[in-house]
Amino acid sequence: MTERDGRPQxxxxxxxxxxxxxxxxxxRAIDRLDLGVARGELRCLIGPNGAGxxxxxxxxxxxxxxxxxxxxxxGEDITRLPPFRRVLRGICLKFQTxxxxxxxxxxxxxxxxLALRGPERRDGDTAGRLAWALATFGLDRDGxxxxxxxxxxxxxxxxxxxxxxxxPDLLLLDEPTAGMTPDETALTADFVRxxxxxxxxxxxxxxxxxxxxxxxxxVTVLHYGRVxxxxxxxxxxxxxxxxxxxxGEQ
Amino acid sequence: xxxxxxxxxxxxxxxxxxxxxxxxxxVFIAATIGLLLYxxxxxxxxxxxxxxxxxxxxxxxxxGLLWGYGGILSFGQSAFFGIAGYIYGLxxxxxxxxxxxxxxxxxxxxxxxALAASIFGYFLFYxxxxxxxxxxxxxxxxxxxxxxxxQTAGYQWRVGQVLLGGYNGMTNIPSLRAGAIEFGGTSTAxxxxxxxxxxxxxxxxxxxxxxxxxHVLVAVRDDPERTRMLGHNVDFIQVQVFxxxxxxxxxxxxxxxxxxxxxxPSTMDLLAATxxxxxxxxxxxxxxxxxxLSTVALRALADSLAVSGSQYAFLVMGALLLAxxxxxxxxxxxxxxxxxxxxxxxxxxxxEAVEPKGKGEVA
Numbered sequence: 099m100t101e102r103d104g105r106p107q108x109x110x111x112x113x114x115x116x117x118x119x120x121x122x123x124x125x126r127a128i129d130r131l132d133l134g135v136a137r138g139e140l141r142c143l144i145g146p147n148g149a150g151x152x153x154x155x156x157x158x159x160x161x162x163x164x165x166x167x168x169x170x171x172x173g174e175d176i177t178r179l180p181p182f183r184r185v186l187r188g189i190c191l192k193f194q195t196x197x198x199x200x201x202x203x204x205x206x207x208x209x210x211x212l213a214l215r216g217p218e219r220r221d222g223d224t225a226g227r228l229a230w231a232l233a234t235f236g237l238d239r240d241g242x243x244x245x246x247x248x249x250x251x252x253x254x255x256x257x258x259x260x261x262x263x264x265x266p267d268l269l270l271l272d273e274p275t276a277g278m279t280p281d282e283t284a285l286t287a288d289f290v291r292x293x294x295x296x297x298x299x300x301x302x303x304x305x306x307x308x309x310x311x312x313x314x315x316x317v318t319v320l321h322y323g324r325v326x327x328x329x330x331x332x333x334x335x336x337x338x339x340x341x342x343x344x345x346g347e348q
Numbered sequence: 349x350x351x352x353x354x355x356x357x358x359x360x361x362x363x364x365x366x367x368x369x370x371x372x373x374x375v376f377i378a379a380t381i382g383l384l385l386y387x388x389x390x391x392x393x394x395x396x397x398x399x400x401x402x403x404x405x406x407x408x409x410x411x412g413l414l415w416g417y418g419g420i421l422s423f424g425q426s427a428f429f430g431i432a433g434y435i436y437g438l439x440x441x442x443x444x445x446x447x448x449x450x451x452x453x454x455x456x457x458x459x460x461x462a463l464a465a466s467i468f469g470y471f472l473f474y475x476x477x478x479x480x481x482x483x484x485x486x487x488x489x490x491x492x493x494x495x496x497x498x499q500t501a502g503y504q505w506r507v508g509q510v511l512l513g514g515y516n517g518m519t520n521i522p523s524l525r526a527g528a529i530e531f532g533g534t535s536t537a538x539x540x541x542x543x544x545x546x547x548x549x550x551x552x553x554x555x556x557x558x559x560x561x562x563h564v565l566v567a568v569r570d571d572p573e574r575t576r577m578l579g580h581n582v583d584f585i586q587v588q589v590f591x592x593x594x595x596x597x598x599x600x601x602x603x604x605x606x607x608x609x610x611x612x613p614s615t616m617d618l619l620a621a622t623x624x625x626x627x628x629x630x631x632x633x634x635x636x637x638x639x640x641l642s643t644v645a646l647r648a649l650a651d652s653l654a655v656s657g658s659q660y661a662f663l664v665m666g667a668l669l670l671a672x673x674x675x676x677x678x679x680x681x682x683x684x685x686x687x688x689x690x691x692x693x694x695x696x697x698x699x700e701a702v703e704p705k706g707k708g709e710v711a
Contacts, residue, residue, distance in 0.1 A: 193577075210564055210566075210567040213564050214579050260578060
């Protein structure tokens with residue numbers, strides 16, 4: 099995966115933000131934020147409510163425009179690109195609240211997500227990966243079933259599959275396990291780890307520390323729109339500041 | 349060959365419209381045969397009336413596509429109807445005697461409607477105009493055009509040999525003509541033309557809404573932001589479907605001008621702007637079939653009521669729209685079809701998406 103361009107993994111920043119800033123009204127949701135994500139990483143973003151995690155995702159995905167600062171993806175400045183062009187370059191987002199097409203069936207949902215790619219562009223890798231994801235989540239049956247009839251967890255999974263259908267290099271998962279049972283959370287964690295193992299870079303916003311412990315190798319802690327700590331999970335959990343402002347609250 | 353045939357059948361019978369049972373197709377074929385045989389027994393007045401109902405079907409189908417499938421309500425379809433009708437009159441009137449003059453006029457008229465809609469739609473959708481502002485701006489466009497055309501009386505408002513005619517309208521518009529066949533107002537030829545156009549459009553649009561593009565269109569209606577985040581250029585798709593709906597309204601406009609040899613500003617007044625919305629809403633905007641049936645039925649109803657005074661007919665139309673909005677928000681025909689099928693439903697979940705309403709939808 100990482101050898102695609104013949105460069106070593108760590109030196110290649112897939113995503114980089116420089117002094118990224120976004121305010122809503124008088125509140126700075128993201129405050130001169132610098133973040134770097136290497137190709138192949140699986141990283142969790144944690145932080146208290148209002149720390150700017152979802153805002154950061156919406157800036158990376160292009161839903162909101164940054165007030166200042168730059169976003170680079172694969173070395174290219176994407177700060178002013180519209181969202182659909184970012185998807186075509188390989189960024190896809192799973193929204194915080196589940197957003198599937200409730201009135202459409204499972205196969206129709208997938209048809210919308212796959213519609214951009216003709217059969218010739220859908221290489222074996224992507225198709226195989228999508229088929230594997232659907233099978234993992236039990237979404238490969240009952241294709242005619244409307245999405246609104248699916249249990250909440252299956253709707254979350256379907257949305258992850260929709261994102262995968264766009265063949266992303268960077269997958270942004272905003273609270274993928276919200277409302278799931280412990281078993282479902284474990285299945286999701288296992289899936290995220292294996293997807294990452296196949297080469298997809300993944301950023302996860304998550305409140306559920308059990309889930310974070312199940313998947314994370316690296317953790318970034320946001321507070322008031324800034325990075326206050328970054329590192330391996332164990333170091334983060336031992337970090338006094340982090341314990342005080344975030345983990346201590348649980 | 350066999351596979352292609354099956355793909356076409358699947359596309360025709362896909363989940364995005366009502367009527368997929370063998371029974372439906374039986375009735376459809378019977379109705380088609382009935383329509384094709386009608387000239388053998390019907391009077392020329394009956395033929396001409398039927399043409400005057402069917403010629404509005406393309407415009408209504410365009411609005412069904414735009415509003416029902418794309419989630420964009422427009423009171424502007426009659427503007428594009430009017431643009432195309434007038435352009436057809438201008439071009440055909442100036443090309444009388446030229447071979448294929450009316451065909452050139454037909455193409456120019458539909459292209460003009462689509463171009464006008466593309467420009468107007470560009471500002472609407474790339475400007476991120478949304479919600480109720482869109483139908484209101486469309487209505488404003490229509491009324492401005494109607495007012496403008498209304499003051500074009502007098503000899504100075506002349507293009508080539510054709511007078512625009514102000515409120516009296518443009519007269520002596522040539523009927524469509526292909527070689528030796530003239531599609532005049534009461535001719536059997538025009539009847540067959542309109543019937544064939546209606547059937548082909550209906551079947552073609554069924555394939556269209558069941559295509560990938562059709563699914564993306566419905567996705568834009570249900571959740572534009574999610575669709576954007578799956579890599580679709582939502583603004584461009586909205587402009588495209590807006591232009592397509594305008595082209596269909598334009599086709600109706602050309603057929604109208606060819607049928608009556610006449611075009612006037614009242615085809616773009618407030619009432620004319622509202623009628624397509626009523627036809628589409630009352631039957632059920634999320635079904636092409638419902639749109640076709642209710643357009644023909646309501647045109648026929650208005651025609652029969654007009655005998656007792658035209659204002660009375662509009663009152664009934666208004667009441668129908670109100671009743672639909674209150675009791676059948678998805679449309680009367682769609683509601684009846686769903687109630688009909690529910691007891692004998694064999695495939696759970698094979699229902700259409702006919703529930704109002706999507707995130708990107710207005711009204």
